[in-house]
Amino acid sequence: xxxxxxxxxxxxxxxxxxxxxxxxxxSEHNRLYWYRQTLGQGPEFLTYFQNExxxxxxxxxxxxxxxxxxxxxxxxxxxxRTEQGxxxxxxxxxxxxxxxxxxxxxxxxxxxxxx
Amino acid sequence: xxxxxxxxxxxxxxxxxxxTLDCTYDTSDPSYGLFWYKQPSSGEMIFLIYQGSYDQxxxxxxxxxxxxQKARKSANLVxxASQLGxxxxxxxxxxxxxxxxxxxxxxxxxxxxx
Numbered sequence: 001x002x003x004x005x006x007x008x009x010x011x012x013x014x015x016x017x018x019x020x021x022x023x024x025x026x027s028e029h030n031r032l033y034w035y036r037q038t039l040g041q042g043p044e045f046l047t048y049f050q051n052e053x054x055x056x057x058x059x060x061x062x063x064x065x066x067x068x069x070x071x072x073x074x075x076x077x078x079x080x081r082t083e084q085g086x087x088x089x090x091x092x093x094x095x096x097x098x099x100x101x102x103x104x105x106x107x108x109x110x111x112x113x114x115x
Numbered sequence: 116x117x118x119x120x121x122x123x124x125x126x127x128x129x130x131x132x133x134x135t136l137d138c139t140y141d142t143s144d145p146s147y148g149l150f151w152y153k154q155p156s157s158g159e160m161i162f163l164i165y166q167g168s169y170d171q172x173x174x175x176x177x178x179x180x181x182x183x184q185k186a187r188k189s190a191n192l193v194x195x196a197s198q199l200g201x202x203x204x205x206x207x208x209x210x211x212x213x214x215x216x217x218x219x220x221x222x223x224x225x226x227x228x229x
Contacts, residue, residue, distance in 0.1 A: 031215065033215070033216065033217075035217075040221070040222075041221055041222070042119075042206050042208070042219030042220050042221050042222050043160070043206075043217070043219050044219070045216040045217065045218070048215050048216055050215075055215075056215070056216065058216075089158065091160065093160070095215075101148055101165050101167055103150060103162040103165060104150075104162070104217060105162060106152075106159060106160035106161075106162075107159070108157070108158055108159045109158050109159070111158070
Protein backbone atom coordinates (compact mmCIF):
# COMPACT_ATOMS: atom_id res chain seq x y z
CA UNK A 1 0.00 0.00 0.00
CA UNK A 2 1.88 3.03 -1.28
CA UNK A 3 -0.79 5.59 -0.47
CA UNK A 4 -2.40 8.25 -2.64
CA UNK A 5 0.15 10.14 -4.73
CA UNK A 6 -0.35 13.63 -6.15
CA UNK A 7 1.80 15.52 -8.61
CA UNK A 8 3.01 18.22 -8.55
CA UNK A 9 3.19 19.23 -4.87
CA UNK A 10 3.31 22.89 -5.77
CA UNK A 11 2.34 24.80 -8.89
CA UNK A 12 2.84 28.51 -9.47
CA UNK A 13 1.38 29.98 -12.62
CA UNK A 14 0.20 33.24 -14.11
CA UNK A 15 -3.45 34.14 -14.32
CA UNK A 16 -5.00 32.88 -17.51
CA UNK A 17 -2.76 29.84 -17.89
CA UNK A 18 -4.00 26.25 -17.89
CA UNK A 19 -2.83 23.79 -15.25
CA UNK A 20 -3.21 20.03 -14.86
CA UNK A 21 -2.81 17.97 -11.70
CA UNK A 22 -2.43 14.22 -11.44
CA UNK A 23 -3.61 11.83 -8.75
CA UNK A 24 -2.66 8.16 -8.41
CA UNK A 25 -5.01 6.44 -5.94
CA UNK A 26 -4.28 3.41 -3.79
CA SER A 27 -4.17 0.60 -6.32
CA GLU A 28 -7.19 -1.45 -5.20
CA HIS A 29 -9.44 1.57 -4.59
CA ASN A 30 -12.23 2.02 -7.12
CA ARG A 31 -13.42 5.39 -5.84
CA LEU A 32 -11.57 8.63 -6.33
CA TYR A 33 -12.45 12.12 -5.10
CA TRP A 34 -11.17 15.65 -5.64
CA TYR A 35 -11.48 18.35 -3.00
CA ARG A 36 -10.36 21.97 -2.79
CA GLN A 37 -9.11 23.53 0.42
CA THR A 38 -8.54 27.25 0.94
CA LEU A 39 -6.46 28.62 3.79
CA GLY A 40 -8.01 28.08 7.20
CA GLN A 41 -10.96 26.11 5.88
CA GLY A 42 -11.96 22.50 5.60
CA PRO A 43 -11.83 20.73 2.23
CA GLU A 44 -14.77 21.21 -0.13
CA PHE A 45 -15.93 18.47 -2.47
CA LEU A 46 -15.35 18.98 -6.19
CA THR A 47 -16.02 15.70 -7.94
CA TYR A 48 -16.15 11.91 -7.55
CA PHE A 49 -15.36 8.90 -9.74
CA GLN A 50 -16.34 5.30 -9.39
CA ASN A 51 -13.91 3.45 -11.63
CA GLU A 52 -13.81 5.56 -14.81
CA UNK A 53 -17.27 7.06 -14.42
CA UNK A 54 -17.61 10.59 -13.05
CA UNK A 55 -20.72 10.25 -10.91
CA UNK A 56 -21.00 13.61 -9.20
CA UNK A 57 -19.78 17.15 -9.73
CA UNK A 58 -20.06 20.02 -7.27
CA UNK A 59 -21.43 23.40 -8.26
CA UNK A 60 -17.96 24.64 -7.32
CA UNK A 61 -16.68 22.92 -10.45
CA UNK A 62 -17.18 25.63 -13.06
CA UNK A 63 -16.87 24.94 -16.78
CA UNK A 64 -13.20 25.89 -16.53
CA UNK A 65 -12.60 22.74 -14.50
CA UNK A 66 -12.51 19.26 -15.97
CA UNK A 67 -11.57 15.95 -14.41
CA UNK A 68 -10.95 12.58 -15.98
CA UNK A 69 -10.12 9.11 -14.83
CA UNK A 70 -9.30 7.09 -17.92
CA UNK A 71 -9.27 3.31 -17.39
CA UNK A 72 -10.30 3.81 -13.80
CA UNK A 73 -6.77 4.23 -12.54
CA UNK A 74 -5.11 7.65 -12.18
CA UNK A 75 -7.06 10.87 -12.46
CA UNK A 76 -6.29 14.33 -13.78
CA UNK A 77 -7.84 17.65 -12.83
CA UNK A 78 -7.42 20.47 -15.33
CA UNK A 79 -8.15 24.12 -14.72
CA UNK A 80 -8.36 26.31 -17.81
CA ARG A 81 -7.86 30.09 -17.84
CA THR A 82 -6.87 30.17 -14.18
CA GLU A 83 -8.11 33.00 -11.96
CA GLN A 84 -6.84 34.42 -8.67
CA GLY A 85 -9.67 32.66 -6.84
CA UNK A 86 -8.37 29.29 -7.97
CA UNK A 87 -5.44 29.58 -5.57
CA UNK A 88 -5.93 26.73 -3.12
CA UNK A 89 -4.78 23.29 -2.11
CA UNK A 90 -6.26 20.58 -4.34
CA UNK A 91 -6.63 17.29 -2.52
CA UNK A 92 -7.24 13.87 -4.02
CA UNK A 93 -8.62 10.96 -2.02
CA UNK A 94 -9.52 7.35 -2.72
CA UNK A 95 -11.57 4.68 -1.02
CA UNK A 96 -12.48 1.03 -1.46
CA UNK A 97 -15.71 -0.93 -1.44
CA UNK A 98 -19.27 0.10 -0.89
CA UNK A 99 -19.53 0.08 2.89
CA UNK A 100 -20.24 3.49 4.38
CA UNK A 101 -17.53 3.11 6.99
CA UNK A 102 -14.75 3.00 4.44
CA UNK A 103 -12.56 6.05 5.08
CA UNK A 104 -11.21 8.19 2.30
CA UNK A 105 -7.43 8.22 2.17
CA UNK A 106 -5.92 11.51 1.06
CA UNK A 107 -2.80 12.44 -0.84
CA UNK A 108 -0.48 15.25 0.18
CA UNK A 109 -2.24 17.68 -2.14
CA UNK A 110 -1.19 20.10 -4.87
CA UNK A 111 -0.86 23.69 -3.74
CA UNK A 112 -1.78 26.07 -6.58
CA UNK A 113 -0.69 29.70 -6.49
CA UNK A 114 -1.92 32.12 -9.16
CA UNK A 115 0.23 35.19 -9.71
CA UNK B 116 -27.30 18.24 2.85
CA UNK B 117 -24.95 17.84 5.76
CA UNK B 118 -23.47 20.59 7.88
CA UNK B 119 -20.57 20.27 10.30
CA UNK B 120 -19.76 22.88 12.94
CA UNK B 121 -16.48 23.11 14.81
CA UNK B 122 -16.64 26.11 17.13
CA UNK B 123 -13.10 26.00 18.54
CA UNK B 124 -10.69 27.64 16.11
CA UNK B 125 -7.66 26.91 18.30
CA UNK B 126 -6.73 25.08 21.47
CA UNK B 127 -3.65 24.71 23.62
CA UNK B 128 -2.99 21.57 25.64
CA UNK B 129 -0.16 20.54 27.91
CA UNK B 130 1.83 17.48 26.93
CA UNK B 131 0.46 14.24 28.46
CA UNK B 132 -2.95 15.82 29.16
CA UNK B 133 -6.21 15.01 27.36
CA UNK B 134 -8.02 17.38 25.01
CA THR B 135 -11.57 17.33 23.67
CA LEU B 136 -12.40 18.76 20.27
CA ASP B 137 -16.02 19.68 19.70
CA CYS B 138 -18.03 18.75 16.62
CA THR B 139 -21.75 19.18 16.03
CA TYR B 140 -23.56 18.21 12.88
CA ASP B 141 -26.86 18.57 11.13
CA THR B 142 -28.37 16.13 8.68
CA SER B 143 -31.72 14.78 7.60
CA ASP B 144 -30.27 11.40 6.68
CA PRO B 145 -31.41 8.56 8.95
CA SER B 146 -28.03 6.88 8.61
CA TYR B 147 -24.64 8.53 8.33
CA GLY B 148 -20.98 8.23 9.19
CA LEU B 149 -18.76 10.61 11.10
CA PHE B 150 -15.00 10.85 10.57
CA TRP B 151 -12.12 12.73 12.14
CA TYR B 152 -8.99 13.67 10.22
CA LYS B 153 -5.68 15.22 11.29
CA GLN B 154 -3.82 17.65 9.05
CA PRO B 155 -0.28 18.51 10.15
CA SER B 156 1.43 21.62 8.79
CA SER B 157 2.89 19.49 5.99
CA GLY B 158 -0.61 19.25 4.50
CA GLU B 159 -1.57 15.58 4.31
CA MET B 160 -4.97 14.56 5.69
CA ILE B 161 -4.67 11.58 8.01
CA PHE B 162 -7.73 9.48 8.88
CA LEU B 163 -8.07 8.99 12.64
CA ILE B 164 -11.39 7.46 13.60
CA TYR B 165 -14.89 6.58 12.35
CA GLN B 166 -18.30 6.44 14.05
CA GLY B 167 -21.42 5.07 12.41
CA SER B 168 -24.74 6.58 13.40
CA TYR B 169 -26.13 3.19 14.39
CA ASP B 170 -23.04 1.99 16.22
CA GLN B 171 -23.97 1.12 19.78
CA UNK B 172 -20.58 1.89 21.25
CA UNK B 173 -18.37 4.92 20.96
CA UNK B 174 -15.43 4.37 18.64
CA UNK B 175 -11.90 4.14 19.99
CA UNK B 176 -8.60 3.95 18.16
CA UNK B 177 -5.50 3.99 20.31
CA UNK B 178 -5.30 7.39 22.03
CA UNK B 179 -8.31 8.65 20.06
CA UNK B 180 -11.88 8.16 21.19
CA UNK B 181 -15.12 9.59 19.96
CA UNK B 182 -17.77 10.84 22.37
CA UNK B 183 -20.87 10.30 20.22
CA GLN B 184 -24.15 11.76 21.47
CA LYS B 185 -26.69 11.14 18.76
CA ALA B 186 -29.58 13.02 20.36
CA ARG B 187 -27.41 16.12 20.68
CA LYS B 188 -25.92 15.57 17.22
CA SER B 189 -22.40 15.82 18.55
CA ALA B 190 -19.30 13.74 17.85
CA ASN B 191 -16.47 15.09 19.95
CA LEU B 192 -12.94 13.75 19.56
CA VAL B 193 -10.92 13.04 22.69
CA UNK B 194 -7.16 12.78 22.41
CA UNK B 195 -5.64 11.27 25.53
CA ALA B 196 -2.04 11.65 26.73
CA SER B 197 -1.25 14.41 24.20
CA GLN B 198 2.11 14.31 22.48
CA LEU B 199 4.04 17.08 20.73
CA GLY B 200 3.37 15.32 17.44
CA UNK B 201 -0.38 15.82 17.96
CA UNK B 202 0.01 19.51 17.12
CA UNK B 203 -2.04 19.88 13.94
CA UNK B 204 -5.38 20.92 12.47
CA UNK B 205 -8.22 18.51 13.20
CA UNK B 206 -11.28 18.18 10.98
CA UNK B 207 -14.62 16.59 11.68
CA UNK B 208 -16.43 15.28 8.61
CA UNK B 209 -19.58 13.38 7.79
CA UNK B 210 -21.15 11.42 4.97
CA UNK B 211 -24.80 10.57 4.44
CA UNK B 212 -26.11 7.11 3.69
CA UNK B 213 -26.54 7.70 -0.03
CA UNK B 214 -23.64 10.03 -0.32
CA UNK B 215 -20.01 9.40 -1.07
CA UNK B 216 -18.53 12.83 -0.56
CA UNK B 217 -17.43 14.10 2.81
CA UNK B 218 -18.64 17.37 4.26
CA UNK B 219 -15.99 18.96 6.50
CA UNK B 220 -16.07 21.43 9.33
CA UNK B 221 -13.76 24.43 9.47
CA UNK B 222 -11.29 22.61 11.72
CA UNK B 223 -9.66 23.14 15.10
CA UNK B 224 -5.97 23.87 15.52
CA UNK B 225 -4.38 22.01 18.41
CA UNK B 226 -1.05 23.11 19.83
CA UNK B 227 0.62 20.81 22.35
CA UNK B 228 2.97 22.53 24.79
CA UNK B 229 5.95 20.77 26.38
